[in-house]
Amino acid sequence: MAILFGKKKGHLELPISKNKPKLSPKRKGDGMLNRIKSRQLLRSNSSVVIILLLLAGVFVIRRLFRDSDISYGSPMVLEESEYYDYDFLKTDREALAKYDLGSEHYLISNGGLDVLTPADKDLYNKEINMLYGSTVQKYNLEAFRGSPNGVKNREHVLLLVPLRNAERVLPLMFKNLMNLTYPHELIDLAFLVSDSTEDDNTLTALIDYSQEMQSGSLSEQLAETENKADSEMKGTRDLFLKYMRPSYLEMVKNAYSPPFHDNYDKPFRSVQIFQKDFGQAIGQGFSDRHAVKNQGIRRKLMGRARNWLTANALKPYHSWVYWRDADVELCPGSVIQDLMAIDYDVAVPNVWRPLPEFLDGEQAYDLNSWPESPDALRLASSLDEDDVIVEGYAEYATYRIHLGYIRDPDGNPKDILELDGVGGVSILAKAQLFRNGVHFPAFTFENHAETEAFGKMAKKMGYRVAGLPNYTLWHIYEPSDDDLKLIAEKERGSKRTADGGP
Numbered sequence: 001m002a003i004l005f006g007k008k009k010g011h012l013e014l015p016i017s018k019n020k021p022k023l024s025p026k027r028k029g030d031g032m033l034n035r036i037k038s039r040q041l042l043r044s045n046s047s048v049v050i051i052l053l054l055l056a057g058v059f060v061i062r063r064l065f066r067d068s069d070i071s072y073g074s075p076m077v078l079e080e081s082e083y084y085d086y087d088f089l090k091t092d093r094e095a096l097a098k099y100d101l102g103s104e105h106y107l108i109s110n111g112g113l114d115v116l117t118p119a120d121k122d123l124y125n126k127e128i129n130m131l132y133g134s135t136v137q138k139y140n141l142e143a144f145r146g147s148p149n150g151v152k153n154r155e156h157v158l159l160l161v162p163l164r165n166a167e168r169v170l171p172l173m174f175k176n177l178m179n180l181t182y183p184h185e186l187i188d189l190a191f192l193v194s195d196s197t198e199d200d201n202t203l204t205a206l207i208d209y210s211q212e213m214q215s216g217s218l219s220e221q222l223a224e225t226e227n228k229a230d231s232e233m234k235g236t237r238d239l240f241l242k243y244m245r246p247s248y249l250e251m252v253k254n255a256y257s258p259p260f261h262d263n264y265d266k267p268f269r270s271v272q273i274f275q276k277d278f279g280q281a282i283g284q285g286f287s288d289r290h291a292v293k294n295q296g297i298r299r300k301l302m303g304r305a306r307n308w309l310t311a312n313a314l315k316p317y318h319s320w321v322y323w324r325d326a327d328v329e330l331c332p333g334s335v336i337q338d339l340m341a342i343d344y345d346v347a348v349p350n351v352w353r354p355l356p357e358f359l360d361g362e363q364a365y366d367l368n369s370w371p372e373s374p375d376a377l378r379l380a381s382s383l384d385e386d387d388v389i390v391e392g393y394a395e396y397a398t399y400r401i402h403l404g405y406i407r408d409p410d411g412n413p414k415d416i417l418e419l420d421g422v423g424g425v426s427i428l429a430k431a432q433l434f435r436n437g438v439h440f441p442a443f444t445f446e447n448h449a450e451t452e453a454f455g456k457m458a459k460k461m462g463y464r465v466a467g468l469p470n471y472t473l474w475h476i477y478e479p480s481d482d483d484l485k486l487i488a489e490k491e492r493g494s495k496r497t498a499d500g501g502p
C-alpha cells in the first residue's frame with residue numbers, strides 16, 4: 001500500500017492528488033502522437049494516403065510492440081459494419097480491420113501528474129481497488145436484519161463476553177464456546193476484560209486460550225491440563241462438590257465428555273480482546289456483588305462496559321449480537337439457533353444454578369427477566385428518579401412473575417413468555433437494536449439499570465422481547481459466605497461422627 005502514497009518518480013498518484021500536472025507521457029508518447037496524426041489523415045478521403053499511412057502505422061506499431069514487454073491483453077476486433085461506413089466506405093474492410101487489433105490506453109491521473117501506460121493502469125486499478133476496498137465499504141443493512149433461521153441465511157453473529165477476575169472460569173467458558181453449534185465461521189468473538197485485580201490473570205490467560213482455540217488445539221490442551229490436575233490433590237475450594245446433587249454432577253460430566261460435535265475445534269471467524277477499566281471497585285466475590293447496596297452502582301458500571309464493547313466490536317455485517325457471561329456451566333450447544341428461532345428481537349433463556357442438596361439442590365439464578373407488574377410500577381412511582389429497583393431483595397417488593405420461577409423442567413422448551421426486563425447471562429438480540437440506539441443504561445432508566453433497563457428500552461422503542469421459561473442454562477454454583485459456613489459446619493459434624501462422636 002505504501003506505493004500509493006509515494007511521491008517518488010515511478011510511483012502512482014492517488015485520484016485526490018493536487019499536484020501540478022506533468023504533461024509528457026512517461027512512455028511511448030511518440031506512439032500516441034502518431035496515432036493522433038493517423039486519425040486526422042484517415043479522415044481525408046484519399047485511399048492511397050490511407051494505405052501509405054497504414055503501412056507506416058504497421059511499422060510504428062510493430063516497433064512499439066517489439067520494444068515493449070507489456071502485455072496488451074486480448075485484441076479488440078471491431079466487427080460492426082458501422083465502424084466502416086461513411087468516411088471509410090471506399091476502404092478495404094479487411095485491410096483496415098487488422099489495425100484495430102489491439103490498442104493502448106493512456107490514463108491521465110487526476111491532477112495530471114502521471115500518464116499511465118497499460119501496465120501502469122493494471123497496477124493503478126489494483127491499488128485503487130485496494131485503497132477503496134480498505135477505506136470505503138458499502139453495506140445494505142436490509143441484508144443484516146436477522147431472521148429466525150440464521151444458519152440457513154448465513155447470518156453473522158457478534159458474540160460478546162464481559163470479564164472480570166474470571167481466570168478460574170475460562171476453561172469452562174472456552175469449552176462452552178467451542179460447544180456452540182452455530183457455524184463458528186459466522187461468529188465474531190469479542191471479549192472485554194475490566195477491573196481485574198493484580199492476582200488475577202484473566203487477560204493473559206484469555207489471550208493464550210484464544211490462540212490455542214483459533215489454532216484448533218485448545219480442546220486437546222485443556223484435556224491434558226485436566227488430566228494433570230486430576231492426578232494432583234483437589235483443593236478445599238471444591239469441597240462443596242460432595243454436597244451437590246449426583247444427578248447434576250453427572251449432567252456436567254456428560255456435557256464435558258467427548259464425543260463433541262464435528263466442528264467443536266473449528267476456529268471462529270475472529271477473536272478480539274479488549275482491556276479497559278471502568279473503575280469497578282466492588283469485590284467480585286459472590287456476597288459482595290450481590291449485596292443490595294452495591295447493585296445500582298455495580299450494574300451501571302457494567303452498563304458502561306457493555307456499551308463500550310458493543311460500540312467497539314459491532315460491524316455493519318452483523319445481524320445478531322449474543323451476550324454471554326463467562327460463568328455458565330451448562331448450556332445447549334444450539335442456544336444461538338434456538339433463541340433465534342422464536343423470532344423475537346430480544347430473546348433470553350431461563351438461568352438456574354445448582355445448590356448443595358441441603359439447600360434444596362437448585363434455584364432460579366437470574367431474577368432479572370420478568371414482565372412488568374402493577375405493583376412494581378406503583379413502587380417505581382414512589383421512588384426517586386435515580387433509584388434503581390433490583391429484583392430478589394425484600395427492599396423491593398415488585399410481585400413480578402419471574403421467568404426463573406415459572407420453569408417447568410419437563411415443559412416444552414419452546415414455550416415463550418413476553419418480557420420487559422431481561423437478565424444478562426445470555427441475551428440474543430438483533431444487531432439493528434444497537435444500531436438504532438438501544439443500549440444498557442449506565443444511568444437509571446425507568447428505575448432500572450443495565451440489562452433490565454435494556455429490555456425496557458427495547459420494548460419502549462417498539463421491539464419484541466421474550467424469554468423461554470423451560471429452556472435452561474445453568475450458572476456455576478459459587479458458595480456464598482453463609483453457604484461456606486454451613487458446609488464447614490457439616491464437615492465438622494461428619495468428622496465428629498467419623499471420630500465416633502454424637
Ligand SMILES: Nc1nc2c(ncn2[C@@H]2O[C@H](COP(=O)(O)OP(=O)(O)O)[C@@H](O)[C@H]2O)c(=O)[nH]1
Nearest residue numbers: 162163164166192193194195280305325326327
Ligand atoms: N468487563 C467487566 N466484566 C464484568 C464486570 N463484573 C462482572 N463482569 C463479568 O460479567 C459477567 C457477569 O458477571 P457476574 O459477576 O458473574 O454477574 P452475576 O452472575 O449476575 O452476579 C461475567 O462474565 C463476569 O466476569 C465488570 O465490572 N466489568
Ligand SMILES: [Mg+2]
Nearest residue numbers: 325327328475
Ligand atoms: Mg455470574
